[in-house]
Amino acid sequence: MTTDNTTPPRTMTWVGGTDGYLRLIDQTKLPVEFVELECRTVEEVWQAIKQLSVRGAPAIGVAAAYGTVIGLQSAVNATPEEFDARRREVTEYLASSRPTAVNLFWALNRLNRLAETLADLTPAQQLERLLEEAREIEEEDREMCAAIGRHGADLLADGTGVLTHCNAGGLATAGDGTALSVIFAAAAQGKTLQVYADETRPLLQGARLTTWELQQRGVPATLICDSMAGWAMKEGRISAVITGADRIAANGDAANKIGTYSVALLAKAHGIPFYVAAPSSTFDLELATGADIPIEQRAPEEVTHGFGKQTAPDGIGVYNPAFDVTPAELIEAIVTERGLIRPVTAEQVAATLAAGASA
Template sequence: MSATSAVPPKTMRWNGDTSGWLTMIDQTLLPVEFKEIDCRTVEQVWEAIKKLRVRGAPAIGCAAAYGVVIGLQTLPKTADRKTFDARLKEVTGYLAESRPTAVNLFWALDRLNATAARFAQLSPQEMHARLLEEAKAIETEDREMCAAIGRHGAALLADGMGVLTHCNAGGLATAGDGTALAVMFAAAAEGKQIQVYADETRPLLQGARLTTWELQQRGVPVTLICDNMAGWVMKEKRVQAVITGADRIAANGDSANKIGTYSVALLAKAHGIPFYVAAPSSTFDLTLKSGEDIPIEQRAAEEITNGFGRATAPEGTQVYNPAFDVAPAELITAIITEKGVIRPVTEANVRKMVEG
């Protein structure tokens, strides 16, 4: 596929009925190669989530929901409801082990389990079809939430602004236009001239590989910078706002996002620049009081020492590789959700918006 399409293709799509399969973009190959992969087993869905072929909290949730439908395909047609429910528990438990930080994964799996419990009278075949409907609903709702986030967030951006973002929170991370990038797309659609600065986002370069690709596809001006340039770009007054996504937000507003986000939030605070987080209500985990309770995924050392297949550090180098960090609520100017904008970011305001 050409990298100049006006509108990028959907991150994923379901093919067929309950015996169908999930097709998704292999994001590990972008921007050099555009390739779609078919997931026909739950193991393939698990691998796609774990290896970041699909990534971004909302997209992970959608993929996991469809993964449940795929995992249930191994049941014999003669299976009774008890056997169906046991397999459902096994599949959801398995998929939950793929990545620990993005709460949308667990939210989607819990939603499918709750649906099954609510329709205990349905036969296995009827329940399988009902779960596919629920997975499709999760995808549709995410697309609608992205659009709403864009509308609410666009009001925070003025014509001529420079906007910095970290990692990728666009269409590739969701079923729609994204979260942070949805705000930029909506502002551009309103005719506002904005200039985006995209951090490359070490060690896997999601900002360089994915965010710049998406913005170019949509004709939004973007300038790529190294992660350690963000402070200087702010000092030079090139940036008037920062917008990132989130993978899990605690009840008090502390927000986990790709590693490096905490540093960007501190830099924004030091330079008097508003720092916004854009995320759907499904990304909030109100069972966690603060960011101290958010589990942080630790990833393989090779992502740093052998990035993209080439040695960049001496063999045997000790590595610490957390995939996420947490921006505390006091550094966040506002959280943009599909329901509206949370400002100031306090537990009371978070609960009022999310639960209201």
């Protein structure tokens, strides 16, 4: 299998200097329309994250970093005290956009920690340094994606049928993605793969986004409904599963898009390895287990009125968690930019992350 040499469009781009703006692909319009949003206010960045115009834990973190810069542009001529107060206001506001993706908080905390070392600079100088840091976060994310691909490619043998759930590709990151980076790297090695993409209800990120990305890169892909995964495994079409993650606890329990837990159970029942690909920034070592991971609850209309069409009776009760948590014991390995975590235990998580940090 060969991949397309065409460079895929970037999920987001910072345009200009400290007075610039964030341009990003509106993922709610894909695959029918390719539309780019220009976020010039922090409120527009918040809304883009909340309404899933930009989504995927690493991409949310990058967007939030740039959103902080946008939110501080109005205070560039303020006093240092006013600038500092505005920074805290902006980062707290952006943190309220989505509760589960830990990269959001990681990026905002990183900017806040940096800002605390810049007290001797003018607001204009601080803003310049914060923009540099946001750009560094984006570049690090791009390098992280490539490293995850390198570490994970050997997990997928030639001829593998691989299932993925939701979207963990370039649209979810600043680079080639996490789970899809592994697939792209394996393809670049000359391996022939057949990717099966779950629709990923209720917002169809697999159908709308993952299949679009795979087509862009020339990777053979087949779309299936979420409920077909078990039967596809039974038929022998699938011999590996790989997904991304939005937050991983210290013991390796991993939160990802709703439906991932079911896929992991199906993989276990059929003796199929289940892999998670995620950067070190997705680990929340302050949480001992996945039981502590906050799960975002989204609007019932996403289920009852999917994409504007009513598909359920008025007044019906709706339970719509955006994520679920896959226990570590169901995960064969976690692929990070620092290497493989296998077996997935608290001890191995700590050792791999510590070794990578000191490298």
